[in-house]
Amino acid sequence: MEAQPLTIRSWPRAILHLDADAFFASCEQAIHPELKGKPVITGKERGIVAAASYEAKALGVTRGTRLSEAKRACPEAVILPSDYETYSLFSVRMFDILRRFSPDVEEYSIDEAFVDLTGLRRSFHGPYGMIARQMQETIEQELGITVSVGVSLSKVLAKIASKHNKPHGFTLIPGREIHRYLRELPLGKVWGIGPNTTEFMRKFGIKTALAFARKEEDFITKHLSKPYQEIWHELNGRSIYPVVPESKSSYQSISKAKTFTPASNDAVFVFAQLSKNLEAACIKARRYKLAATRLIVFLRTQDFSDRGVELRLSRPTAYPAELFGALKQGFHELFDPEALYRQTGVVLAGLVPSSVIQYTLFEDTARIEKMARIYDAVDFLSERFGKYAVHHGSSLPTKLQARHEGERGDTPQRGSELFKGENRRQRLGLPMLHIKV
Amino acid sequence: MKFVIEKGLFQTGLGKIQGIAERRSTIPILSNTVISGEKNKINIVATDLEIGVMEIIEVDKVEKGDICVPARKLYDIVKELSEEQVEVQRGENFWISIKAGKSVFNLPGVDPKEFPTFPSIEGAAYFTMGASTLLDMIEKTVFAASSEESRFNLNGIYMEKINKDKRDYFRMVATDGHRLSVIDKELRLTLERGIIISRRGLTELRRALGDGETEVTISLKDNNCIFKTEQTIVVIRLLEGEYPDYQQVIPKENDKHIVIERKEFIGALRRAQVIASEKGEGVKFSIRGGTMEIRTGGPDVGNVQEEMKVDYSGDPLDVSFNARYLLDVLNIMDTEKIQMELKEELNSGLIRPVNGEDHLYVIMPMRL
Numbered sequence: 129m130e131a132q133p134l135t136i137r138s139w140p141r142a143i144l145h146l147d148a149d150a151f152f153a154s155c156e157q158a159i160h161p162e163l164k165g166k167p168v169i170t171g172k173e174r175g176i177v178a179a180a181s182y183e184a185k186a187l188g189v190t191r192g193t194r195l196s197e198a199k200r201a202c203p204e205a206v207i208l209p210s211d212y213e214t215y216s217l218f219s220v221r222m223f224d225i226l227r228r229f230s231p232d233v234e235e236y237s238i239d240e241a242f243v244d245l246t247g248l249r250r251s252f253h254g255p256y257g258m259i260a261r262q263m264q265e266t267i268e269q270e271l272g273i274t275v276s277v278g279v280s281l282s283k284v285l286a287k288i289a290s291k292h293n294k295p296h297g298f299t300l301i302p303g304r305e306i307h308r309y310l311r312e313l314p315l316g317k318v319w320g321i322g323p324n325t326t327e328f329m330r331k332f333g334i335k336t337a338l339a340f341a342r343k344e345e346d347f348i349t350k351h352l353s354k355p356y357q358e359i360w361h362e363l364n365g366r367s368i369y370p371v372v373p374e375s376k377s378s379y380q381s382i383s384k385a386k387t388f389t390p391a392s393n394d395a396v397f398v399f400a401q402l403s404k405n406l407e408a409a410c411i412k413a414r415r416y417k418l419a420a421t422r423l424i425v426f427l428r429t430q431d432f433s434d435r436g437v438e439l440r441l442s443r444p445t446a447y448p449a450e451l452f453g454a455l456k457q458g459f460h461e462l463f464d465p466e467a468l469y470r471q472t473g474v475v476l477a478g479l480v481p482s483s484v485i486q487y488t489l490f491e492d493t494a495r496i497e498k499m500a501r502i503y504d505a506v507d508f509l510s511e512r513f514g515k516y517a518v519h520h521g522s523s524l525p526t527k528l529q530a531r532h533e534g535e536r537g538d539t540p541q542r543g544s545e546l547f548k549g550e551n552r553r554q555r556l557g558l559p560m561l562h563i564k565v
Numbered sequence: 566m567k568f569v570i571e572k573g574l575f576q577t578g579l580g581k582i583q584g585i586a587e588r589r590s591t592i593p594i595l596s597n598t599v600i601s602g603e604k605n606k607i608n609i610v611a612t613d614l615e616i617g618v619m620e621i622i623e624v625d626k627v628e629k630g631d632i633c634v635p636a637r638k639l640y641d642i643v644k645e646l647s648e649e650q651v652e653v654q655r656g657e658n659f660w661i662s663i664k665a666g667k668s669v670f671n672l673p674g675v676d677p678k679e680f681p682t683f684p685s686i687e688g689a690a691y692f693t694m695g696a697s698t699l700l701d702m703i704e705k706t707v708f709a710a711s712s713e714e715s716r717f718n719l720n721g722i723y724m725e726k727i728n729k730d731k732r733d734y735f736r737m738v739a740t741d742g743h744r745l746s747v748i749d750k751e752l753r754l755t756l757e758r759g760i761i762i763s764r765r766g767l768t769e770l771r772r773a774l775g776d777g778e779t780e781v782t783i784s785l786k787d788n789n790c791i792f793k794t795e796q797t798i799v800v801i802r803l804l805e806g807e808y809p810d811y812q813q814v815i816p817k818e819n820d821k822h823i824v825i826e827r828k829e830f831i832g833a834l835r836r837a838q839v840i841a842s843e844k845g846e847g848v849k850f851s852i853r854g855g856t857m858e859i860r861t862g863g864p865d866v867g868n869v870q871e872e873m874k875v876d877y878s879g880d881p882l883d884v885s886f887n888a889r890y891l892l893d894v895l896n897i898m899d900t901e902k903i904q905m906e907l908k909e910e911l912n913s914g915l916i917r918p919v920n921g922e923d924h925l926y927v928i929m930p931m932r933l
Contacts, residue, residue: 440713442715442742484931487932489929
């Protein structure tokens with residue numbers, strides 16, 4: 129039975145998943161060609177490995193290890209601070225290249241994308257594999273980074289394909305070969321299946337993705353909820369999850385969180401971090417003309433335990449000045465001076481269009497109007513002079529401590545070296561290449 | 566301790582305390598009910614420490630004493646019994662037995678002394694009113710109370726005694742900051758200060774008062790408000806905190822008076838709400854002479870407009886309100902016509918019944 133194929137002979141859907149290889153490290157190697165072939169690690173400012181090039185990975189460096197350990201494993205490694213500005217420029221370009229081939233590109237994360245290729249064989253005069261290869265080659269040639277590509281009948285299968293052979297992998301899983309890829313794959317490695325489901329399925333003797341895919345539908349619907357039933361269909365080559373092309377323009381919620389090192393138990397500083405997150409979230413909400421009806425506040429301690437509270441707001445708003453009361457209330461409920469905090473965050477939830485305003489009985493209507501005018505002015509100034517050109521005093525204490533303090537608190541190169549005419553806030557959308565002649 | 570009771574009475578009594586004897590309470594003892602036998606009656610008690618309910622049921626055969634058992638379990642058992650007569654008896658180690666016909670249940674209980682004592686209700690000054698009037702006043706205000714945790718002082722009804730033209734009135738007020746509902750009933754009452762009763766307390770009170778065919782005495786003692794009828798005593802801890810100065814937000818200069826058929830208005834608003842629900846419930850009103858146009862919508866959700874005849878002869882007026890806030894109050898008013906009193910676009914509006922009771926509703930406009 130194991131050898132029996134899950135036979136699908138055609139391509140009802142052709143989905144491509146693209147995953148850049150060691151993306152941050154690859155970007156650094158692309159703008160610093162002299163680093164190609166060398167072990168490169170990013171994340172200097174955080175003290176842990178954010179990304180490691182394949183050369184570094186070969187020496188045993190993995191994501192999330194402490195830099196001191198990484199240095200021990202790999203003394204010759206080049207350790208760089210993360211330069212998110214450059215990475216996001218590469219990311220944008222990568223997605224643009226994909227869109228040359230198909231309009232249906234889903235930007236899944238900074239370095240991952242799904243592309244729906246269905247129906248493109250005619251215009252490219254060739255099979256899906258050929259189109260996918262062209263996409264991969266174009267990205268690698270134009271951006272100087274390598275990517276792994278998987279093509280199959282559904283998103284879940286495409287993801288398995290792209291992971292199958294990394295880096296610079298290319299894996300095509302047609303319907304008649306699905307079983308060959310699922311046979312050796314532990315169920316827990318399937319996208320969307322977590323440790324609990326893995327353990328639960330183990331109780332039924334199901335350990336591989338193939339064993340799971342082969343279970344009859346009755347079993348799946350009886351024991352598992354809808355998301356897992358969908359994964360089951362996807363594994364069997366029946367596409368359920370569509371590729372969602374539009375870049376996000378509508379939001380259910382907006383969240384902003386920031387990590388800082390070293391961890392702190394200074395109430396003023398930690399609150400300032402929250403305040404800054406609130407300002408950032410509100411800026412984004414106002415940009416999309418949304419207002420929140422609920423505010424979620426959370427704090428993460430040094431030992432990675434999270435505590436959060438959700439507060440309902442008396443009227444929808446995206447003005448920090450109106451939210452500080454709730455923010456303070458949430459903060460005081462959560463903050464324990466005995467604990468050390470490493471991250472704070474806020475979520476603006478229950479978003480509604482901000483054009484609709486419900487006036488309130490116990491607040492002055494004119495005051496609300498005035499608030500709107502103040503923040504219009506703030507947004508106008510930010511547009512001209514950069515984000516946070518005007519900000520709230522309560523966010524000021526964030527400057528008491530560099531976001532990542534200490535010896536590793538250095539800034540990425542793109543932040544200190546500027547093109548002519550650029551300033552700290554206003555930049556051209558170009559990565560800076562550091563080619564040594 | 567032992568008593569014999571009619572199944573139906575027992576079931577109803579136990580049913581009324583289920584909401585209070587919270588199974589998921591963090592204090593396990595509170596999921597129990599204490600039943601104590603006195604001379605020809607039993608008292609069924611439950612509490613969550615904020616609200617206490619005592620059901621008093623007359624029974625023929627009773628021996629003094631008390632039992633403390635899981636409230637839900639006891640209710641589930643009694644509900645399923647097929648016989649009319651139920652006999653409950655306390656056994657060893659706080660176990661109880663329940664006998665009905667050929668069924669015998671034995672249920673483990675706990676020491677009734679571990680259960681919080683029911684607050685004393687003796688000795689406080691009180692006043693009396695019809696339960697139906699009390700229920701009506703609650704119904705006409707409670708919907709406007711806030712459910713935001715952060716505004717706990719608005720999470721209930723404010724009750725106070727007021728004096729108008731040398732007559733005493735019992736007043737209830739509720740608001741969530743967007744609308745305010747106030748009702749007055751002429752009544753001789755003793756209430757030396759304003760009190761806030763929580764939404765949850767009111768829910769239990771309403772359940773306890775049932776169809777309202779009784780008199781209620783109301784008294785204050787030790788930060789508790791006590792509502793007492795022949796069969797039920799409900800003790801509710803008062804909400805602390807200041808109630809906002811609601812008087813100042815009741816508009817006094819709204820000179821544009823529009824008289825509207827209530828039922829017709831409800832119909833139009835419900836139709837508009839189908840579209841408005843996607844737009845934060847906002848609905849626009851344009852009043853020109855004897856016609857009011859109601860419209861709402863937007864490019865993404867579609868739109869609706871409707872005209873209705875109203876009684877108005879003042880200057881033209883445009884204003885927007887939340888349709889749900891209007892429907893909430895129109896649905897609980899009982900007169901044929903209502904009067905909407907407005908001023909300008911951004912001023913609060915006032916709604917009251919025409920030829921009805923002392924009820925008024927203040928609503929803040931929206932900007933759409």
